[in-house]
Amino acid sequence: xxxxxxxxxxxxxxxxxxxxxxxxxxxxxxxxxxxxxxxxxxxxxxxxxxxxxxxxxxxxxxxxxxxxxxxxxxxxxxxxxxxxxxxxxxxxxxxxxxxxxxxxxxxxxxxxxxxxxxxxxxxxxxxxxxxxxxxxxxxxxxxxxxxxxxxxxxxxxxxxxxxxxxxxxxxxxxxxxxxxxxxxxxxxxxxxxxxxxxxxxxxxxxxxxxxxxxxxxxxxxxxxxxxxxxxxxxxxxxxxxxxxxxxxxxxxxxxxxxxxxxxxxxxxxxxxxxxxxxxxxxxxxxxxxxxxxxxxxxxxxxxxxxxxxxxxxxxxxxxxxxxxxxxxxxxxxxxxxxxxxxxxxxxxxxxxxxxxxxxxxxxxxxxxxxxxxxxxxxxxxxxxxxxxxxxxxxxxxxxxxxxx
Amino acid sequence: xxxxxxxxxxxxxxxxxxxxxxxxxxxxxxxxxxxxxxxxxxxxxxxxxxxxxxxxxxxxxxxxxxxxxxxxxxxxxxxxxxxxxxxxxxxxxxxxxxxxxxxxxxxxxxxxxxxxxxxxxxxxxxxxxxxxxxxxxxxxxxxxxxxxxxxxxxxxxxxxxxxxxxxxxxxxxxxxxxxxxxxxxxxxxxxxxxxxxxxxxxxxxxxxxxxxxxxxxxxxxxxxxxxxxxxxxxxxxxxxxxxxxxxxxxxxxxxxxxxxxxxxxxxxxxxxxxxxxxxxxxxxxxxxxxxxxxxxxxxxxxxxxxxxxxxxxxxxxxxxxxxxxxxxxxxxxxxxxxxxxxxxxxxxxxxxxxxxxxxxxxxxxxxxxxxxxxxxxxxxxxxxxxxxxxxxxxxxxx
Numbered sequence: 001x002x003x004x005x006x007x008x009x010x011x012x013x014x015x016x017x018x019x020x021x022x023x024x025x026x027x028x029x030x031x032x033x034x035x036x037x038x039x040x041x042x043x044x045x046x047x048x049x050x051x052x053x054x055x056x057x058x059x060x061x062x063x064x065x066x067x068x069x070x071x072x073x074x075x076x077x078x079x080x081x082x083x084x085x086x087x088x089x090x091x092x093x094x095x096x097x098x099x100x101x102x103x104x105x106x107x108x109x110x111x112x113x114x115x116x117x118x119x120x121x122x123x124x125x126x127x128x129x130x131x132x133x134x135x136x137x138x139x140x141x142x143x144x145x146x147x148x149x150x151x152x153x154x155x156x157x158x159x160x161x162x163x164x165x166x167x168x169x170x171x172x173x174x175x176x177x178x179x180x181x182x183x184x185x186x187x188x189x190x191x192x193x194x195x196x197x198x199x200x201x202x203x204x205x206x207x208x209x210x211x212x213x214x215x216x217x218x219x220x221x222x223x224x225x226x227x228x229x230x231x232x233x234x235x236x237x238x239x240x241x242x243x244x245x246x247x248x249x250x251x252x253x254x255x256x257x258x259x260x261x262x263x264x265x266x267x268x269x270x271x272x273x274x275x276x277x278x279x280x281x282x283x284x285x286x287x288x289x290x291x292x293x294x295x296x297x298x299x300x301x302x303x304x305x306x307x308x309x310x311x312x313x314x315x316x317x318x319x320x321x322x323x324x325x326x327x328x329x330x331x332x333x334x335x336x337x338x339x340x341x342x343x344x345x346x347x348x349x350x351x352x353x354x355x356x357x358x359x360x361x362x363x364x365x366x367x368x369x370x371x372x373x374x375x376x377x378x379x380x381x382x383x384x385x386x387x388x389x390x391x392x393x394x395x396x397x398x399x400x401x402x403x404x
Numbered sequence: 405x406x407x408x409x410x411x412x413x414x415x416x417x418x419x420x421x422x423x424x425x426x427x428x429x430x431x432x433x434x435x436x437x438x439x440x441x442x443x444x445x446x447x448x449x450x451x452x453x454x455x456x457x458x459x460x461x462x463x464x465x466x467x468x469x470x471x472x473x474x475x476x477x478x479x480x481x482x483x484x485x486x487x488x489x490x491x492x493x494x495x496x497x498x499x500x501x502x503x504x505x506x507x508x509x510x511x512x513x514x515x516x517x518x519x520x521x522x523x524x525x526x527x528x529x530x531x532x533x534x535x536x537x538x539x540x541x542x543x544x545x546x547x548x549x550x551x552x553x554x555x556x557x558x559x560x561x562x563x564x565x566x567x568x569x570x571x572x573x574x575x576x577x578x579x580x581x582x583x584x585x586x587x588x589x590x591x592x593x594x595x596x597x598x599x600x601x602x603x604x605x606x607x608x609x610x611x612x613x614x615x616x617x618x619x620x621x622x623x624x625x626x627x628x629x630x631x632x633x634x635x636x637x638x639x640x641x642x643x644x645x646x647x648x649x650x651x652x653x654x655x656x657x658x659x660x661x662x663x664x665x666x667x668x669x670x671x672x673x674x675x676x677x678x679x680x681x682x683x684x685x686x687x688x689x690x691x692x693x694x695x696x697x698x699x700x701x702x703x704x705x706x707x708x709x710x711x712x713x714x715x716x717x718x719x720x721x722x723x724x725x726x727x728x729x730x731x732x733x734x735x736x737x738x739x740x741x742x743x744x745x746x747x748x749x750x751x752x753x754x755x756x757x758x759x760x761x762x763x764x765x766x767x768x769x770x771x772x773x774x775x776x777x778x779x780x781x782x783x784x785x786x787x788x789x790x791x792x793x794x795x796x797x798x799x800x801x802x
Contacts, residue, residue, distance in 0.1 A: 004595075005595040005596050005598055005599035006595055006598060006599070007599075009598075018623070026591060030591075030592070030595045031595075045662060045663065049662065050623075051646060051662065052623055052624050052627060052635065053627060053631075053633060053635070054646060064626065064627075064630050064631075065623050068622050068623055068626055069622075069623065132720075133733055134733070134737055134759070135759075136736070136737055137732070137733045137734075137736040137737045138732055138733055138736060139713075139732070139733040140733075141713070142709075142713050142720070143713065143716060143717075143718045144660070144718045144720050145660040145662065145718055146660075147647050147658050147660050148658060148659075148660055148718050148719070148720035149720065151656070151657075151658045151720045151721060151722040151723065152720040152721055152722075152723050152728075152731075153723065153728065154723045154724065154725055154727070154728040155576070155577055155578075155580065156577075156658070156722050157577075157722055157723060157724050157725070157727075158577030158578055158725070159562060159563060159574065159575075159576050159577035160562070160563035160574060160577075161563060161571065161574065164563065164567060165649060165651075165656060166563075166649075166656060166722045167562050167563030167564050167574070168563075168564040168565070168647055168649065168658065169562075169564070169576070170561075170564065170624075170647070171621070171623050171624065172558065172620040172621040172624070175619075175620040175621075175622070176584065176587075176620060179584075179587050179588060179591060179620070180587065180757055180758060181758075182591050183430065183587060183590050183591050183594065184757075184758045184760070186591060186594035186595055186598065187409045187410065187434050187594060187760070187763070188409065188760065188763075189594075189598055190409065190410060190413070190594055190597060190598055190601075191407075191409040191410070191762070191763055193598060193601050194412070194601075195407075197762060199760055199761045199762040199763065200760075200761040201758055201759065201760055201761070202758065202759040202761075203758040203759075204737065204758070206733070206734070207734060207737070207739050207756065207757060207758065208757050208758065210728055210734065210739065210754060211583075211754050211757045212578070212579075212580045212583045212584075213577060213578045213580070213725070213728075214468075214471045214578070214579075214583075214754050215455065215467065215468050215471070215578045215579055216577070216578055216725040217725050217728060217729060217754050218455055218467030218468065218470070218471055218753070218754075219454070219455035219467060219725065220725040220726050220728075220729050221467075221729055221740070221751070221752045221753070222455055222456075222457045222458070222467050222748075222751065223455055223457070223458065223459055224726075225455070226724050226725055226726045227725055228724070229574075229577070230577075231572075231574050232550055232572065232574050232575050234548075234550065235453055235454045236452075236453060236454070237548070240548075240550055241550075241572070242550075242554060242559065242572040242573055242574065242575075243572070244572065249569050249636070251554070251560075251572055251573060253550050253551045253553075253554040253555075253559065253575075254551075255547075255548040255550045255551055257548070310545075314542075314545045314546065317546065318546070319545075319546035319547050319548050319550075319551050320551065321545070321547055321551040321552075321554055321555035322554065322555065323554035323555075323559045323560045323572075323573045324554065324555055324556070324557055324560055325557070325560045325628070325634050325635070325636065326557055326624055326625050326626070326627050326628040326629075326634060326635055327628040327634045328560075329556075329557050329618065329625055329628075330625075330626075330628050330629045333541055334536060334540045334541050334542040335540075335614075335615075335618075337539070337540045337541060338537060338539060338540045338612070338615070340615055340618065341626070341629055349630075352626075352630060353626045353629035353630050354622070354626060355618065355619050355622035355625060355626060356615075356619075357619070358588050358611065358612075358615050358616045358618075358619035359588065359589070359591075359592040359609055359610065359611050360537070360609070360610040360611075361592060361595075361596060361607055361608075361609050361610075362518075362607045362608040362609075362610075363599075363605055363606075363607035364595075364596070364599050364607065366592070
């Protein structure tokens with residue numbers, strides 16, 4: 001038991017990669033017990049390769065990617081190509097409140113672990129399937145990773161420079177889909193808490209991401225306008241851009257919301273006469289002349305360090321922040337003070353940095369209680385304690401490569 | 405009409421930005437009652453943001469506002485006035501949840517902070533969203549979506565791949581980072597409600613927008629801490645073959661080939677008869693890619709994706725907003741829903757972010773007009789008389 005708000009909730013997952021595992025990782029942060037069913041027969045690819053750095057790992061327990069996405073979990077190895085393993089997995093699911101899977105649509109049902117099968121052993125189960133395009137519709141069989149559904153969902157198209165191709169969007173898009181999945185599971189948990197009923201949730205990552213581009217979609221639906229990439233620009237605010245600072249690849253983002261902030265900006269950059277300049281006298285005028293305004297602001301920022309510029313501008317009430325690399329984030333004093341980077345001890349990785357849960361709850365704190373599990377680390381303890389199997393039986397199943 | 409998942413949950417939303425509005429929208433769309441407070445006469449800033457129906461700026465026609473406020477009740481209230489504060493407190497004692505995204509200290513100054521409100525309502529779950537959280541050296545700093553995108557590690561990595569590092573990094577498109585913090589907050593609110601149902605105890609949830617977005621990029625963001633490598637928007641230079649974009653006759657497609665069988669599928673696509681010949685031993689990856697790209701440039705994105713997917717190769721179009729609106733897949737699944745708005749007219753709205761078997765998303769009510777539900781809430785819920793209401797209106801309280 002722990003202090004999280006979902007303490008007492010048990011989740012069994014049949015997920016791999018990023019979107020499925022992070023959905024349950026969020027529930028784990030909030031106190032749920034998460035049992036990851038995996039197998040060395042079909043290894044979760046985040047255990048052997050990193051998309052972000054194109055590195056591969058020589059063993060399944062060497063991946064910092066896996067570690068960061070599977071904190072607080074238990075790992076049970078079951079080789080689901082064997083009927084006996086499916087039976088055991090079904091008993092695990094039956095002892096859970098929530099089941100999550102992110103295989104290609106249809107696969108888990110063919111394995112005998114679909115919603116209907118699990119419902120037979122646990123009538124009020126909450127069961128979420130996460131896939132690229134959803135369980136129904138003409139494209140349901142399509143496979144895809146984060147860059148695929150970010151593209152199909154329309155988010156890539158609106159990210160980037162107006163005069164350059166769309167931007168790829170990578171792993172963070174998976175984690176957005178995962179956040180939607182965690183939200184949906186919680187909705188179902190609240191419903192079950194009130195009515196006693198479970199249900200099935202079909203989550204399409206493509207849809208979960210498309211809704212994050214609602215503004216551009218509304219523009220097309222209402223006005224048939226196809227919005228494209230706008231760099232750092234805003235619909236009404238100006239200046240609203242990212243400007244070069246002193247140093248290599250160093251930038252500051254600045255957004256001016258109203259006349260008062262514009263006057264303050266003119267003061268900070270030592271150009272008080274601009275407050276009299278008609279080109280910038282109203283929000284509309286500034287927006288129309290934003291290229292001129294950008295040039296003036298950029299003249300000032302290029303001699304500042306990003307942090308100096310932020311502190312000066314913020315002191316004058318202007319929204320300004322550096323564009324931070326992973327290095328800069330790690331060294332940032334604010335994030336240090338808020339302990340956003342946490343170190344966990346891992347038997348293979350040693351001291352490994354991970355990111356803290358994204359909320360502070362005053363009474364039932366979210367927490368990182370343990371590192372990610374080694375492959376099959378909890379096979380024996382979970383099968384013994386939860387399903388009452390004997391050591392002898394488990395050993396036999398290991399020999400038969402059922403527990404594998 | 406389906407059953408409502410969150411029926412009976414009552415939420416008070418007092419926000420200034422998109423984050424709180426999106427957070428409570430998610431909850432409203434699943435059946436909770438959300439009372440959205442707006443300042444009298446002025447309303448939310450999003451009412452003045454495009455796109456506008458028919459391109460005509462109008463406070464009831466902003467597509468952004470209309471999207472963010474479906475299924476909500478709208479009331480006006482000025483909590484800067486003492487009478488407004490009194491009404492705010494009375495409203496708080498009738499709800500389970502308060503969501504706000506004002507700068508830290510704003511509500512406390514008016515005597516409406518969590519510690520004041522929980523005295524009125526001990527089971528209250530309150531969520532406070534701010535750019536940098538409520539502690540730390542930047543706690544009072546301002547940030548809009550642009551700034552959050554850049555201060556979270558997200559902007560620095562975009563666009564990907566970037567043509568030249570001497571061009572400024574860009575924010576992620578649209579209002580994505582605001583939605584991110586709204587959605588992240590909604591997760592914690594529901595978890596807190598789950599626990600509140602068991603223990604009767606409420607709590608304060610604090611969300612930093614910077615951390616909400618930074619956590620989504622958690623894998624990339626720890627790479628320096630763990631191995632000393634600075635990732636940039638140039639992408640992993642060593643290996644471009646995992647993710648590749650290709651220009652087809654009518655737009656872009658993107659392939660991701662991680663596993664061996666997927667790489668082989670991409671190769672098969674190249675040799676599939678219509679495509680260029682199989683990559684021979686002496687072809688460099690560049691030559692091979694060029695030939696594949698040449699084949700794609702003569703076909704549509706739909707043709708290329710259909711062929712690739714039939715070979716189990718993860719390939720998708722880079723869809724424009726129009727492509728998404730016309731998507732056969734998303735329309736077959738009822739992603740968009742139609743709603744009638746008294747001033748903006750008939751609208752199609754992206755409405756379903758997933759499918760629940762028992763408690764579907766329902767678009768029951770269009771976004772409220774400014775102050776549309778003042779009567780219902782103030783008269784029926786709080787018991788103010790007609791005369792009192794008029795006085796409150798005349799004095800600018802509502």
